[in-house]
Amino acid sequence: MRTFWPRLKDDFQLSIITLVGLLAVVGVSPYAVFRLGEGSWLVGATDTFLVVSTLLAVVYAWRTGDTIRPGQFLALIYSTGAFLVSAKLGANGLFWMYVLILFNFFVVPPLQSLIATMSTLVAICVYGWLHPERVFESHYQMASFVVTCLLSGLFAFVFAHRARVQRRLLARQATIDPLTGIGNRRTMDAELDIAMADSKRYGIDFGLLVLDLDYFKQINDRFGHGIGDQVLVDFVDCVREVCRPSDRLFRLGGEEFVLLVPKADLNSLKAIAEHIQQRVRTQLLRPDGAPVTASIGGSLLRGHADRDGWLKHADECMYDAKRAGRDQTVIRPLAPNRAVAATEGPDYHQ
Template identity: 30%
Template sequence: MRWTGGHSNPLDWWLNLGVSPQDPPDLRLKKVVMTLVSTGIATLAIFWGILYIATGYPLSGAIPLGYSVVSFASILHFFRSKQFDLFCFSQQLLILILPFALMWSLGGFANGSVVMIWAFFAPLAALFFLDLEAARRWFIAFIALLIVSAILDSWLQGLARPMPTTLNTLYFLMNMGMGFILISLVLYYFVKDRNKAYRELEQTQEHIHHMMMTDPLTGMPNRRHLEQRFNEELDRKQRYGEPLSVLMTDVDFFKTINDRYGHAVGDEVLKAFAKTLQGGLRSSDFLARYGGEEFIVLLPASDLDAARNLAERLRKTVKSTPIEGYDIQLTSSFGVAEVQTGESPEQAISRADKAMYNAKHEGRDQVSSKDDSAHI
């Protein structure tokens, strides 16, 4: 259950009253489950109190009724104070003491041993909310109360009115049934919230991974993503022997555009440039922003001639695409290189980079596959 400020049903609303927006998922889950257990047992205690009184055991009925009042007061105090540690301790103490006090009032183990199922919630809660050492301490307290009960058992039997076998059996079945129902509810909410927390974590991790691999301005893959994809394509090239080419391109006179119109317009130009390039590629091609106004395109299953042809089509498309709202005529220069066997991504990109600057040296707005840049 996620704290959202609004809930689809009254139970979710009640269980989330102690949850704060800043709570991490694990703490939120603990608060919800502890509220569920406490509310469930306090509600059942009202039922048991009325039932004991109706069957002729007024003292035994007063104990769960009193427990219910104190337990609900503890829950409401938690909702106001948000003191979760105090809430956990008070509820564990109440849950541990209630079954023993009820058993003693019924005359010891003969009439009241069935209520012991509720006492197990104390060490179980400590195991879930705290740690193994805390659960061990609460279990020792449970054993100590059992020993005290065994010592007092003969004396307690002499004080209480014997319970009819049929009624004792009925109480046994009802205690076990209600106990297992409450445990099932706890497990349901635990699994439900855990699954939701895992899904949220997966979504967060996917979002972080997407942010790490995406250029925030253009929405295109960034340099980190390019490096990963380039290595994947090299593996595929080696495995199947297919050609692989790489294009490098940028906007001609981009600095002039920035100086004349401002960086905000420059950003819009880069976004439009990236969108235009992406629109002219195949689904198997990969476009990434390399840095500044430079973009890289990976072309699987494309040799040098195919790469040059594609680059030429992209160049013409860029030149014919206006920048909406501005009198700007974009042109672009392309460098093309076919990746050679044994060549690293850095070496292939370097050759494409030299070819692109050769295109600029020759007058811009053209495609080049020459990587001899000695004269540049």
């Protein structure tokens, strides 16, 4: 129960599918019972199939975290159900088409929802045209139905498309550092958790580098924050030029960055760190022509029980590099039975 509400709040698609499941049980189940009771077997079976399929899709979404496939499955099932109910009940079944429009545009991507909705609308109209008075009492009624469905679909499409754009923007703002375009602390925490899980499952070792620009405060104080921001952007470019495609770079905060290196050992991790320092030293210059340097600390995942301890150990090594004179690399394995704690000491972010 502790994870139920957070997942609903954080995953919009999952919340919609769950809500649909609840509404299907509460709203459609009585119709299924009523239709079966009066002997309308086709419609009753259709309603029952919709309820069961919805519940299975909700369970699948919760168990796997995948909301795309359940949404597509339900869009197909509901579109088929809307057609069958309309063909069987006539005008009384057409009202479910408006529910289908709203569901499709909120659960599946706009183009897919447009295809599903328009296909169902065309199928109903063709069936109604071929079977006069079975679905529509007149061509005027069919035309009114088409116009209202198209208008409802248009409004739903615009709203759903805008909502998707805003959700993507919010998700990007929550996970990407706006200045440098790399992952932020939240993204880093998630990636480190994944790395630890992969290490336990597949035996892959990971390395972690904490990179801190030397005397960055002096750059901001002397040349302004605009120049300081540009130095950070250029620093990220330098690191990316050195990194492998599988390496992940994050901004921890201020002028401090973290590089996650998969399939690493002490020698390879040190080689990457020294390569980064050389590239930064030779390519990244202050406005007065002085080189920008970085102090780097590193640690392997092996021996750490959690990501916070792993990160603290690498951060301690970075502070040791600062104490050693800056523009240095300190990488060491975790000593046996050593508790990793945050280091309190002088401010080396100068």
